Each structure stands twice: as C-alpha cells, then as structure tokens.
Amino acid sequence: MSLWFEPRLTRDWDDPSMIGLDGYVAKGGYEALSKALAMTDADIVDVVKSSGLRGRGGAGFPAGMKWGFVPRDTGKPTYVVANFDESEPGTCNNRELVERDPHRLLEGMAIAALAIGCETAYLYVRGEYLWQSMVLERAIAQAYAAGHLGPDVQGSGKRVDVVLHRGAGAYICGEETALLNSLEGFRGQPRLRPPFPAVEGLFASPTVINNVETLMNVPDILVRGAEWFRELGTEKSPGTKMVTVSGKVERPGNFEVPLGTSFRIVLEELAGGVLGGRALKAWTPGGSSTPMLTAEHLDVGLDYESLAEAGSMLGTAAIMVMDDTDCVVDCATRMVRFYAHESCGKCTPCREGSWWATRVLERLEDGQGQAPDLPIMRDLGTNLMFRAFCALADGTASVINSSLQHFPDEYEAHVRLGGCPLKVEHLEEVPA
Amino acid sequence: MVFEGPLRADADSILARYPEDHRRSAVMPLLYLAQSVEGSVTREALREIGALLQITTAEVEAVASFYTMYRLRPTGTHVISVCTNLACKLRGAEAVFEAAHEATGVAHGAELSDDGLFTVHEEECLGVCDFAPAVQINFCSHDTVSPERMRELVAGLRAGEVPSPARGPAFDSFKAASRALAGLEEVPSA
Numbered sequence: 001m002s003l004w005f006e007p008r009l010t011r012d013w014d015d016p017s018m019i020g021l022d023g024y025v026a027k028g029g030y031e032a033l034s035k036a037l038a039m040t041d042a043d044i045v046d047v048v049k050s051s052g053l054r055g056r057g058g059a060g061f062p063a064g065m066k067w068g069f070v071p072r073d074t075g076k077p078t079y080v081v082a083n084f085d086e087s088e089p090g091t092c093n094n095r096e097l098v099e100r101d102p103h104r105l106l107e108g109m110a111i112a113a114l115a116i117g118c119e120t121a122y123l124y125v126r127g128e129y130l131w132q133s134m135v136l137e138r139a140i141a142q143a144y145a146a147g148h149l150g151p152d153v154q155g156s157g158k159r160v161d162v163v164l165h166r167g168a169g170a171y172i173c174g175e176e177t178a179l180l181n182s183l184e185g186f187r188g189q190p191r192l193r194p195p196f197p198a199v200e201g202l203f204a205s206p207t208v209i210n211n212v213e214t215l216m217n218v219p220d221i222l223v224r225g226a227e228w229f230r231e232l233g234t235e236k237s238p239g240t241k242m243v244t245v246s247g248k249v250e251r252p253g254n255f256e257v258p259l260g261t262s263f264r265i266v267l268e269e270l271a272g273g274v275l276g277g278r279a280l281k282a283w284t285p286g287g288s289s290t291p292m293l294t295a296e297h298l299d300v301g302l303d304y305e306s307l308a309e310a311g312s313m314l315g316t317a318a319i320m321v322m323d324d325t326d327c328v329v330d331c332a333t334r335m336v337r338f339y340a341h342e343s344c345g346k347c348t349p350c351r352e353g354s355w356w357a358t359r360v361l362e363r364l365e366d367g368q369g370q371a372p373d374l375p376i377m378r379d380l381g382t383n384l385m386f387r388a389f390c391a392l393a394d395g396t397a398s399v400i401n402s403s404l405q406h407f408p409d410e411y412e413a414h415v416r417l418g419g420c421p422l423k424v425e426h427l428e429e430v431p432a
Numbered sequence: 433m434v435f436e437g438p439l440r441a442d443a444d445s446i447l448a449r450y451p452e453d454h455r456r457s458a459v460m461p462l463l464y465l466a467q468s469v470e471g472s473v474t475r476e477a478l479r480e481i482g483a484l485l486q487i488t489t490a491e492v493e494a495v496a497s498f499y500t501m502y503r504l505r506p507t508g509t510h511v512i513s514v515c516t517n518l519a520c521k522l523r524g525a526e527a528v529f530e531a532a533h534e535a536t537g538v539a540h541g542a543e544l545s546d547d548g549l550f551t552v553h554e555e556e557c558l559g560v561c562d563f564a565p566a567v568q569i570n571f572c573s574h575d576t577v578s579p580e581r582m583r584e585l586v587a588g589l590r591a592g593e594v595p596s597p598a599r600g601p602a603f604d605s606f607k608a609a610s611r612a613l614a615g616l617e618e619v620p621s622a
Contacts (some may be wrong), residue, residue, distance in 0.1 A: 134617070165457070168460055426529065
C-alpha cells in the first residue's frame with residue numbers, strides 16, 4: 001500500500017514566499033475571506049458543519065458545531081481565540097504550519113470571527129515560540145496594511161481585529177479554559193464547565209476557541225466546499241491531519257496524511273522506519289497523554305475512531321517512537337515527571353498523584369522498587385483517571401495504565417532484578 | 433522606578449492592546465517588559481505592575497510564579513534551556529543537559545554560574561521534536577544539538593559571540609529576548 005493524495009495544508013510548503021502576504025495572495029490567499037464576507041453568518045457555520053471538520057488540538061470536537069453553539073443575543077461581544085499553545089510533548093506541527101504559512105491562520109481566524117459576529121480575535125502563542133510569534137506579528141501588520149484585518153475588512157464595513165498574546169511556559173494553558181484565565185491575566189488554571197466557553201468564555205462572553213490547524217483548514221473549506229473536504233479521510237474523520245513523528249525514527253518531521261492512514265505507512269514511508277533498522281517497541285499516537293501502543297498496532301488507522309478502538313486516542317497526532325533498546329519504565333518516568341511539573345495544583349488527585357507516581361517510577365528505574373510498587377501504580381492510575389477538572393490528570397493516568405497494560409513483564413523485571421534490565425545496553429546507545 | 437520615561441510609554445502601549453475594562457490581561461507582557469529591564473522580575477516591578485493594573489502585588493506575584501518563563505530570582509545574562517522531554521530524551525538530550533552544566537559551570541540545582549553569565553534550565557517540550565535534541569538560548573532555537581555542539585555554543589557565548597539560531601533572529605541576552613516577548617521588538621521583514 002502506498003500513500004498518494006493531493007496535499008492541502010502543506011501544498012505550498014516548498015514556496016518560501018508564502019511567509020509573506022504577496023506570496024499568499026498569489027496563491028489565492030484571502031479569497032476565502034472575500035467569499036465569507038458575501039455569505040451570511042449562518043451559511044459560514046453551515047458549510048463548516050457539513051465539512052465535518054473536527055478540532056485538531058486533541059478533543060476532536062466538530063468545529064462547525066462549536067461555532068453554532070455561540071448565542072448571538074446576549075448583548076455581549078463574542079470572541080474568537082486561536083490556540084497556538086502547542087505544548088503536548090512530541091507535537092510541533094502547528095509550529096511548522098505557522099512558520100511556512102502564517103496568513104492562512106489569520107484568514108481562518110477572520111472567517112471564524114465573521115461566522116460568530118466577533119470583532120476582536122485573540123491569538124494565544126506559547127512563549128517559547130518567540131520566533132513564530134514574530135512571524136505572526138509581521139503577518140498581522142501586513143494583513144492590516146492590505147485591509148484584510150482592521151476596522152473595514154476588505155471594504156465590507158466589518159471590523160476584525162487580531163490581538164496576539166504570549167504565554168510564558170505552562171503546558172496547562174493549552175487547555176481551553178486555562179488559556180482563557182491566562183489571557184485574562186490570571187494563573188493558567190482550568191475553570192469548571194459548564195458554563196462552556198461558547199456561552200461564557202473570555203471576559204465572561206461567548207467565545208470560540210480553536211486550534212491552529214483547525215482554523216487553517218477553514219479557508220479551503222469556504223473556497224472548495226464541504227464535499228471537497230470530505231474527499232479525503234474517513235466518513236467520521238474527514239480531511240487530512242498533520243502528524244509529528246519523533247523519537248527513534250530515521251526521518252523525524254511533520255507530515256500531512258489523510259485521516260485513517262495507517263501508522264505503518266507513516267512510520268515506514270514517511271519517517272523512514274525505526275532508527276537504525278531496530279525493532280519497534282512502543283509508540284504514542286497523539287502525544288504523551290495518549291495511551292501508548294505497541295508493534296501489534298502497526299496497522300491501526302490514524303483517525304479518531306480507529307485509535308479509540310485500539311484503546312488510545314488521536315490527540316495531537318504526535319507520534320513518539322521507542323525502540324527495543326528503550327526502557328518503558330524509564331520513558332514512563334520522564335512522561336509522568338512532566339505531568340507532575342505541569343500540574344497546575346488545583347486538583348488534589350493530579351497534584352499529589354502525579355508527584356507520587358513520579359517517585360514510585362523513579363525508584364523502580366533506580367532499582368529500589370519493591371513488589372508492592374506495582375499495585376501502587378495500578379491504584380494511582382485508577383485514581384487519577386477522570387478525577388480532576390481537566391484532562392491533564394488523565395494524561396498522567398494514560399501513561400501509567402498503558403505502560404502497565406502492554407509491558408507488565410518489564411515492570412516486574414525491574415523489581416525482580418533490582419534495576420533496569422535494559423540499562424547496560426541502553427547506556428551504550430546514548431551518543432557521546 | 434522600573435517603568436519610567438520611555439519604559440512608561442512601552443507599558444502604556446502594552447496596556448492599550450487590551451479592552452479598557454480588562455487591563456489585567458496586560459500582566460503577562462508587563463512582566464516580560466520588567467524582565468527585559470532588570471534581567472529578572474524584581475519585587476519593585478511586581479509592585480509597580482500591581483499599581484498599573486490596580487491589583488495587589490500578591491496577585492501579580494501569583495501570576496509571575498505560575499509561569500516558568502518569568503524569572504523571580506537572579507538570572508544569568510544568557511538562559512540556556514535544554515529540553516529533556518521524551519522526544520528529545522530518546523535522541524540523547526540527557527547528555528546535552530549534562531554538557532550544558534559542565535560547560536557553563538552551573539551546578540545541578542543552582543540558579544546561575546558564579547560569573548553570572550549563565551542560567552541553565554531543564555525544559556519541558558519546546559515543540560521542536562522534529563530536530564531533537566532541542567535547545568533554546570535566550571529563547572532562540574538551536575536544532576539537533578549534540579553535547580559537543582553545546583560546549584561550542586557555550587564557548588562562543590563566553591567569547592561574546594551570538595550564535596545563529598536555526599530560525600529567526602538571534603537575541604544576544606535574556607533581557608533582549610524578554611523585550612521581544614513583551615511584543616516590543618521590530619520584526620525583520622520577510
């Protein structure tokens with residue numbers, strides 16, 4: 001089986017002029033915005049609904065439905081917020097999309113703004129993406145100067161302003177309600193839902209929050225139509241998805257594939273196979289918060305449904321590949337340590353559980369583990385899952401549960417041998 | 433005073449980005465602005481930001497202490513951030529992190545080197561998993577950094593050189609990068 005399709009989000013990646021307004025306009029840029037200006041708000045929402053575009057940031061919620069939830073009769077302003085906080089470990093495709101094609105994001109944001117009657121859209125960029133935020137600042141200035149943004153968008157009399165806001169190093173701010181708190185000048189801690197942001201979001205007003213890749217799909221949907229969008233992907237997961245492949249592969253990178261493409265094709269044809277021809281041991285399909293899978297799952301399709309059936313999630317489609325020299329306990333320790341560091345501290349199970357799990361994993365890896373540590377890990381996994389405000393704790397639990405499920409022998413070997421069975425071999429593999 | 437003269441004008445331009453009745457949103461860029469002047473966020477800056485936004489110093493500190501990119505303690509001229517999260521770890525990041533400590537002379541658990549030049553920070557995912565191990569120096573990206581390359585980068589910084597990042601312009605100090613993070617740096621044309 002081989003992979004051929006007409007690329008969408010990446011079709012102009014070879015053209016460096018796309019970083020500027022002229023290059024983007026030469027390829028038909030901002031025509032979708034003109035089309036949207038000639039449509040009613042409801043028609044814009046309808047075409048995005050019919051396309052079946054689902055949120056690309058992790059949850060997979062249908063974007064058109066999200067837009068349709070926004071009440072228009074509250075007397076308050078409405079807001080669009082673009083989530084460019086991309087922080088899920090292993091994920092960097094939004095970064096490259098913006099580096100190569102920043103105006104497509106701005107056009108998608110402007111169309112979303114028109115769809116919900118929003119005059120001010122916020123663009124939340126993680127602080128570490130300093131250069132990418134500057135690329136966007138430049139693109140925003142160009143779009144204003146050309147009249148695609150500002151008080152009179154393309155002469156329509158409609159106003160759409162875009163305000164860029166930088167984060168400052170907090171994974172949790174990718175969670176949409178934590179992001180709103182951060183944007184309002186508070187600690188980035190999640191809010192209780194309901195009320196959902198569509199009803200009470202930024203500044204207690206109706207708000208749509210979309211991921212960068214989601215918004216960047218919108219201009220094409222307006223110009224080419226919902227049916228065109230559905231020509232690739234699966235019935236329930238239409239369109240393409242950017243995947244990031246990292247870890248032990250020959251060619252790490254960001255690749256666009258139709259949803260439903262098997263992991264085997266991505267690994268073997270796009271990423272060049274496992275590094276050095278070694279054996280695949282484990283992989284995360286959607287970043288470290290999605291349950292890890294194994295070599296038995298090579299033919300699973302990368303889409304929302306197939307991955308759920310395999311016991312995991314599409315997440316951000318960030319594939320981190322571990323080979324047979326990598327210790328699963330060691331990798332799980334690093335991932336769980338991340339969640340312990342990034343827990344915002346609001347909910348006890350997450351704040352205490354991730355810290356405790358890190359300690360237990362560290363002592364297992366260091367050879368200090370005891371037989372009761374394995375039931376402790378199982379217990380922690382159970383008590384972290386679905387026990388907190390947001391999904392951060394579920395991410396911690398997913399690492400624990402999936403690694404225990406697929407590699408129980410490796411955990412037991414750490415206790416039995418009083419240390420990591422792979423350590424000697426592993427150390428030899430680390431580059432000098 | 434931190435925000436006086438031209439800095440007061442910078443602070444006002446930051447405040448003007450947000451709706452008049454939601455000025456508190458400016459707290460994050462104002463913290464970056466303060467950091468760009470003093471190399472870290474001082475107590476005086478926390479107080480002044482509180483006064484500007486009409487919130488308490490404690491509320492400002494609550495925000496500043498939540499995010500890792502604000503430094504509340506003395507910080508080196510250069511901040512070296514090494515990602516050791518899984519994608520980078522699988523490509524040898526731990527050895528790069530060690531090399532950063534050795535080359536800069538920053539002890540594990542210490543905030544900065546004795547000469548005040550360097551702060552080394554263990555970073556969670558920097559979003560450059562395609563070029564692991566990922567490193568940032570003053571928030572400028574350096575791709576696929578080996579321990580040897582890390583030693584070269586540190587030696588260059590000691591010699592007063594500004595290493596060219598993998599993408600975008602170079603910032604010659606943590607202060608300069610903080611000013612760009614406040615959104616006050618001219619963006620070079622495409």
